[in-house]
Amino acid sequence: xxxxxxxxxxxxxxxxxxxxxxxxxxxxxxxxxxxxxxxxxxxxxxxxxxxxxxxxxxxxxxxxxxxxxxxxxxxxxxxxxxxxxxxxxxxxxxxxxxxxxxxxxxxxxxxxxxxxxxxxxxxxxxxxxxxxxxxxxxxxxxxxxxxxxxxxx
Numbered sequence: 783x784x785x786x787x788x789x790x791x792x793x794x795x796x797x798x799x800x801x802x803x804x805x806x807x808x809x810x811x812x813x814x815x816x817x818x819x820x821x822x823x824x825x826x827x828x829x830x831x832x833x834x835x836x837x838x839x840x841x842x843x844x845x846x847x848x849x850x851x852x853x854x855x856x857x858x859x860x861x862x863x864x865x866x867x868x869x870x871x872x873x874x875x876x877x878x879x880x881x882x883x884x885x886x887x888x889x890x891x892x893x894x895x896x897x898x899x900x901x902x903x904x905x906x907x908x909x910x911x912x913x914x915x916x917x918x919x920x921x922x923x924x925x926x927x928x929x930x931x932x933x934x935x
Contacts, residue, residue, distance in 0.1 A: 783922060793861035796930040799923050805914045809850035809881050811907075812843030832903060836895075839888060846885050849877040875918060875928045882915040 791797050798806070807814065815833045819826035834840040853874045860871045870877075889908050896904075918924055 796927045798857050798927050802924055806850045806854050808914055810847035812840055812847045842888055846881050849881045872928055879918055886911050
């Protein structure tokens with residue numbers, strides 16, 4: 783499949799799309815919430831309680847977000863043609879999907895703890911998790927982005 787010339791970086795590699803960046807950021811949401819809570823000292827614990835009612839789930843969410851942070855970093859490093867980086871990048875879609883499945887299971891666990899009580903925050907998070915998971919599985923651009931590797935020199 784061919785993409786417009788501006789879809790490639792200066793090294794000739796397919797750049798991650800805006801939707802992929804959003805999927806990566808959403809997967810790393812625990813880190814974003816953690817930083818936001820740290821930045822707003824007065825309401826920090828309230829922010830954490832809204833998104834992560836159980837403190838342990840914040841830590842699990844931070845572990846789930848590590849593959850996304852790694853892939854964000856690797857997206858700027860993959861031109862270096864390093865074997866380990868290329869291997870991780872080419873398996874990035876699988877890593878990200880595994881993180882999304884784990885996140886979905888964690889959200890189902892939280893839902894069972896509240897006996898199915900409705901919350902807009904949980905409902906929106908679950909919907910976005912499922913939507914981004916489907917996007918990652920079905921997108922040709924995502925598949926091509928993670929399959930792209932630098933030319934041997």
